[in-house]
Amino acid sequence: MRYNGLSYAIGEGFRNIFKNTKSTVISVITMICTMFLFGIFFAIGVNINSVLEQVQMKQGMEVFIFDEVTDEQKQNFENQIKSLDGVNTVVYKNKQQALDSMKEQMKDSQELLTAYEGENNIFPASFVVTLTNLEKSKEIESEIQRIGAQIATEGRSEEVDLQIEEATTNDTIIKKITSRDSTIEALVQLVKAVRITIGVIFIVLIVISITIISNTIKLTVHARRKEISIMKYVGATNGFIRWPFIIEGIIIGIIAAVITLLIIGLLYDFIIQNIETSEVLQKMGITLLAFIEIAKPITIVYAILGIGIGVIGSSVSMKKYLEV
Numbered sequence: 001m002r003y004n005g006l007s008y009a010i011g012e013g014f015r016n017i018f019k020n021t022k023s024t025v026i027s028v029i030t031m032i033c034t035m036f037l038f039g040i041f042f043a044i045g046v047n048i049n050s051v052l053e054q055v056q057m058k059q060g061m062e063v064f065i066f067d068e069v070t071d072e073q074k075q076n077f078e079n080q081i082k083s084l085d086g087v088n089t090v091v092y093k094n095k096q097q098a099l100d101s102m103k104e105q106m107k108d109s110q111e112l113l114t115a116y117e118g119e120n121n122i123f124p125a126s127f128v129v130t131l132t133n134l135e136k137s138k139e140i141e142s143e144i145q146r147i148g149a150q151i152a153t154e155g156r157s158e159e160v161d162l163q164i165e166e167a168t169t170n171d172t173i174i175k176k177i178t179s180r181d182s183t184i185e186a187l188v189q190l191v192k193a194v195r196i197t198i199g200v201i202f203i204v205l206i207v208i209s210i211t212i213i214s215n216t217i218k219l220t221v222h223a224r225r226k227e228i229s230i231m232k233y234v235g236a237t238n239g240f241i242r243w244p245f246i247i248e249g250i251i252i253g254i255i256a257a258v259i260t261l262l263i264i265g266l267l268y269d270f271i272i273q274n275i276e277t278s279e280v281l282q283k284m285g286i287t288l289l290a291f292i293e294i295a296k297p298i299t300i301v302y303a304i305l306g307i308g309i310g311v312i313g314s315s316v317s318m319k320k321y322l323e324v
Contacts, residue, residue: 013247024252031256032263035305038205039264042298045198047272047288052191054286060088060130061137061179063144067095067124069173073151074125077173080147081129086136091128098123124175134191141177148174206305246311253306261302265291 017024063081065074074092081090093101099121103110116122129144131137149172231241268291276288 010247012244013251016244016248017251027252028256028259031253031306031309032260034205034208035256035260035302036263038202038305039260039298039302041198041201041205042301043264043268043294045194045202046294046297048194048198049191050289051286052194058130059134060128061141061144061177062093062126062128063148063177064124064126064175065148065173066175069125073173077147077151078127080151081127081144084140084143086131086133086140088130088132089128093126093128095121095123095125098126137179141179144177145172145174148172206309242315246315249310250307251310253308253310254303255306257302257306261299264298265295268294 065077069077078090078092081087099113099116102123103113106113129140131140152171152173228241272288272290
């Protein structure tokens, strides 16, 4: 389309908005309602993903080691675990910390553990490993087993080698690994289900938005059907006729997107702040995303929605009147 044609299309698009104020207002309000719903589900979706990721990072496994393992082996073991893909954090828990953790769990019955203080401590030291990707849980556990076996056979003194061999029939520094397999599997499935559900909701809302905007713009097109027929009779191309309506749809979409973004921005932080004060989230150490953290993606989404729905809605509504 040449420059003059583009200028005409843009000018006519703006004129159509002000000429058909009633249908423009209806279209904008309709799109605001639809995009507001879309924004709510988008905000819920990104926060659910954020919460699930935070929960995932708190899940993992505890790797118990034999008492005879040297400090050098422990450091080597920790460094190699940290280098594994999918590992979030590795925290060493010594024997005293293990005993203290057991005391916390027993609460009112802590006196039963007093006999295990000092040299009588029977609780093994361990490494608490959290993950960034729960789907790699089994793979990481196998790698940790391999590292434990490798360290056990490398650079040990004969005395330490004999002590460990007496303590276990396995050639490894690892006593046992405990993980919440059922919890991890449930979280993995939950993450997948949430993402699929949100994706389906987004697609449904997009289809609804396109249907609504195309129907509202269709009213404007229908009111100008005689003008369109005359333009076709005098030789105007379909593109020349279509573009002013497409520009109109884009402008309506952008206006609706900007207004909706302002509404969402004003409401979001207020709602999130009230939700974050709940005891459940505070106890779990879970934080929700601030609006500034989702402002960029939601702005991009709204821009694409506003322009895309405007273009598609206008094109669909014009099809009937441009058929030869």
